[in-house]
Amino acid sequence: FIAMILFFEDSYDRIRDLMDESVQNGDDKEVKKYGICFKDVEFQYGDNKIINRANFTADQDAVTAIVGPSGCGKTTVLRLLSRLYDYDKGEITVGGEDIKSISTASLFSKISIVFQNVELFNTSVMENIRLGCKEATDEEVLAAAKLANVDDIAAKLPDGYKTMIGENGSKLSGGERQRISIARAFLKDAPIILLDEISASLDVENEMEIQSSINKLIKNKTVIIVSHRMKSIEKVDKIIVMDDGKVVCAGKHEELMKCSKLYGDMVRKSQLTEDYIY
Ligand code: ADP
DSSP, X not given: OHHHHHHHHHHHHHHHHHHHSOOOOOBOOOOOOOOEEEEEEEEEETTEEEEEEEEEEEOTTSEEEEEXXXXXXXXXXXXXXXXXXXXXXXXXEETTEEGGGBOHHXXXXXXXXXXXXXXXXXXXXXXXXHTTOTTOOHHHHHHHHHHXXXXXXHHHSTTGGGOBOOGGGTTSOHHHHHHHHHHHHHHHTOSEEEEESTTXXXXXXXXXXXXXXXXXXXXXXXXXXXXXXXXXXXXXSEEEEEETTEEEEEEOHHHHHHHOHHHHHHHHHHHHHHTOOO
């Protein structure tokens, strides 16, 4: 039994750590407005301060992009907004309500997240999409799948939408997994949409299909996009430039090209990588 006791000790420590985590509180309430505001927000992972007095607003029904050097805290901003982590200081509001006063269930019901690393489960394509809205009928799931161009994927699979896709979708390519997660977001139809570097793992063909799905998805929604493809965000309503955990400036592409050296440098570097020839 000695070996088993040693094994249990590790499990016990992990469970203890989880039990020690603070519970995220908040009331179940219906948020009806979706403008987003970060006010002097601070956050650290352990001792490492990542977000340092960040201030910005993202308007309702508008597309806001966050850009900045790698590691400056862009993904962390999305995690804080969706309460995957709780901010330490300052305030984050959605529709004027502090997100810490809203229960995670109420908040999640208003937010769809499409991250670069998609979480899929070892069940069928159909059930993976249905996770976006558990009560959805088969017809609704298929309609969402069509909008995200999942039809082509299902057509190639032996059992169509009923095919089991392996642990975390291991039988699918990165682009295919991403399309399934976009179908989930269509099905959920949440008013706030967070997109994180979604084109990073795609080839050209997949990217074109996803682009058209995404454009349908974000119509009339409050959207925040994190992207390193500067060209793709030139036309959005507002661009937030982050550096080292702070928001250094915000505005439209043309304004930022004139007043932000960091933004101008990023645009030029991005053009260089696009023009790269082997
Ligand atoms: P970006 O999206 O701008 O590239 P991130 O928000 O992902 O940056 O990360 C900002 C910093 O936080 C990085 O230095 C990263 O190493 C660190 N970081 C990210 N996630 C964690 C985590 N779960 N635990 C500790 N540090 C993290």
